[in-house]
Amino acid sequence: xxxxxxxxxxxxxxxxxxxxxxxxxxxxxxxxxxxxxxxxxxxxxxxxxxxxxxxxxxxxxxxxxxxxxxxxxxxxxxxxxxxxxxxxxxxxxxxxxxxxxxxxxxxxxxxxxxxxxxxxxxxxxxx
Numbered sequence: 001x002x003x004x005x006x007x008x009x010x011x012x013x014x015x016x017x018x019x020x021x022x023x024x025x026x027x028x029x030x031x032x033x034x035x036x037x038x039x040x041x042x043x044x045x046x047x048x049x050x051x052x053x054x055x056x057x058x059x060x061x062x063x064x065x066x067x068x069x070x071x072x073x074x075x076x077x078x079x080x081x082x083x084x085x086x087x088x089x090x091x092x093x094x095x096x097x098x099x100x101x102x103x104x105x106x107x108x109x110x111x112x113x114x115x116x117x118x119x120x121x122x123x124x125x126x127x
Contacts, residue, residue: 003072003102006043010069011116013037014106018114027079030108031066034077044070051098065094073102079109088119095121 001009017033031047038045046068053061067075076091083105091103100121107115 001043001070003070006070006073007102007104007118009041009043010038010073010075010104013041014104014108014116015114018108021108023079023109023111025079025108027077027108030079031077034075034106035067038067038069051094053097063094063097065098068098068100072100073104074098074100075104075106078105078107080107081109081111083107083110083115083117088117091119092122095119 014034016037017030021030021033035045035047047066049065049068050062051065052059053063065074066077069075074091074094076087076094078087080087087105087107091105095101095103103119103121105115105117105119
C-alpha cells in the first residue's frame with residue numbers, strides 16, 4: 001500500500017470513528033477507537049512514539065507522536081472546538097524531527113464536522 005492509499009484509509013477510518021462518537025469526548029476516546037480501526041484494517045500502527053529532538057548532535061528534548069502509521073504518516077489528534085495555527089505548526093515540527101514527509105491533523109472536537117488537515121515536512125536547504 002502506498003502513502004496515498006494509507007492516507008485515504010486513515011481519513012475513512014477517522015470518519016467512521018466520528019460517525020460513532022460525536023464531538024464532546026476526550027481525545028483519548030477518539031484515539032483508542034481510531035487505533036482499533038487502523039489495526040483492524042491491517043495497518044502497522046504505533047501509539048505514542050517517542051522521538052528525540054536533536055541540536056548539533058545532542059538530544060535536547062523529545063516529543064511523542066500520537067500515532068505513526070506504516071512509518072510514513074504521523075497523526076496528531078485533537079478534540080478541541082477549533083484548530084489553531086499552533087496545532088499545524090506542532091505537526092510540521094514533528095514531521096521535521098521524525099524525518100516523515102506526511103502528517104494528518106485530525107480534530108474530533110469541532111461541533112459540526114470532523115476537521116482534517118494534511119501537512120508536509122518542511123525541507124531545509126541547509127540539511
